[in-house]
Amino acid sequence: xxxxxxxxxxxxxxxxxxEDQELKDYGYITAGSSNVWHxxxxxxxxxxxxxxxHEIDNVIIEDVYPEDVHNNIQIYKTLTYLQGFILDMxxxxxxxxxxxxxxxxxxxxxxxxxxxxxxxxxxxxDKQFVRSQFGLQVNDDIADAICIGFAxxxxxxxxxxxxxxxxxxxxx
Numbered sequence: 052x053x054x055x056x057x058x059x060x061x062x063x064x065x066x067x068x069x070e071d072q073e074l075k076d077y078g079y080i081t082a083g084s085s086n087v088w089h090x091x092x093x094x095x096x097x098x099x100x101x102x103x104x105h106e107i108d109n110v111i112i113e114d115v116y117p118e119d120v121h122n123n124i125q126i127y128k129t130l131t132y133l134q135g136f137i138l139d140m141x142x143x144x145x146x147x148x149x150x151x152x153x154x155x156x157x158x159x160x161x162x163x164x165x166x167x168x169x170x171x172x173x174x175x176x177d178k179q180f181v182r183s184q185f186g187l188q189v190n191d192d193i194a195d196a197i198c199i200g201f202a203x204x205x206x207x208x209x210x211x212x213x214x215x216x217x218x219x220x221x222x223x
Contacts, residue, residue, distance in 0.1 A: 055107045056200030057098065059115075059133050060190055061090040065196030066098065068105045071205045074185060076105065079192045086130055095136045102144055110141055111203040113195065116124035119153065119170075151199060159202035184209055 054074075057076040058065035061082065068076040080097045083092035101108070112134065139150055153173075154164045162176050177194040179186050184206070185197065200206075 052108045053202055054103050054109045054111065054200060055098075055101060056103065056196050056203055057110065057112045057137070058195040058199060059094070059112060059130065059137065060192065061087055061094065061129055063135055063192045064094050065192030065194070066101060067193070067196040068101065068107070069200045072202070072204045072206055076101075076186075077189070077193050077197055079190065079196075087132075091133050091136050095140050098137060098155070098165050099140050099144075102141070102146070106212040107144075107146065109148050109203075111199055112137065112150050113199055114150035114152050115152060115155070116152070140173075149203070150203060151202060153195075156199045160198045161208050162198075162205075172198035 052071060054065045054069045063079050065079045067074060080094055082093040084090050084093070102110075110219065113126065113133070115130045117124065117127045121131065122196065138148070148171045157164050157173065157177070160180050161176075162180060164173065170171070174191040174194075177198050178189065178191060181189055181194045182199050184201065187197070188195070
């Protein structure tokens with residue numbers, strides 16, 4: 052079963068493709084136009100290429116709420132427009148995605164969220180999770196997509212590997 056996980060944004064959307072529980076592909080799509088509709092169409096067109104290339108069976112998308120964008124209603128509306136266009140494209144491929152909130156997928160990845168935890172402090176934790184689970188150094192858009200997919204496919208969290216360098220310093 053091929054699963055596509057999407058961290059949608061009109062400027063840089065991360066994506067990850069899993070086959071069962073194995074990460075097969077990942078990356079991000081950027082759009083630099085000042086015209087939001089051009090950016091949305093570029094995102095959707097490139098996501099559709101991924102759907103076709105990988106013969107996707109299931110899709111998971113990070114859902115967005117106003118508080119996720121500091122209650123900036125314009126940004127919130129723009130992201131919901133993007134979601135709508137993605138949903139339309141997926142419907143054309145007979146795909147009906149599931150939505151996870153950021154707190155839902157982070158919980159499944161063992162990343163603590165909640166009262167007093169700021170969004171900015173979570174991005175490095177997402178990247179660290181990907182580094183510890185997959186050995187990958189990626190940007191936050193890709194890290195979030197990989198984490199969303201990991202949560203969706205029921206990935207099993209590996210014990211962090213502690214490495215001791217030649218000077219006796221531990222990291223991992």
